[in-house]
Amino acid sequence: MQHQDLLKAEQLTFTLSWLPNHS
Incomplete structure (x- = not known):
């Protein structure tokens, strides 16, 4: 797996877990 x-993937997970809390 590439570092990028x-x-x-981590940024996507962070965004997905952040969006519902900020809705």
Whole structure:
């Protein structure tokens, strides 16, 4: 797994868990 892919996945997870709380 590339480091960039891992970073992208973590950012996506962070955004997904942040969006519902901020709705």
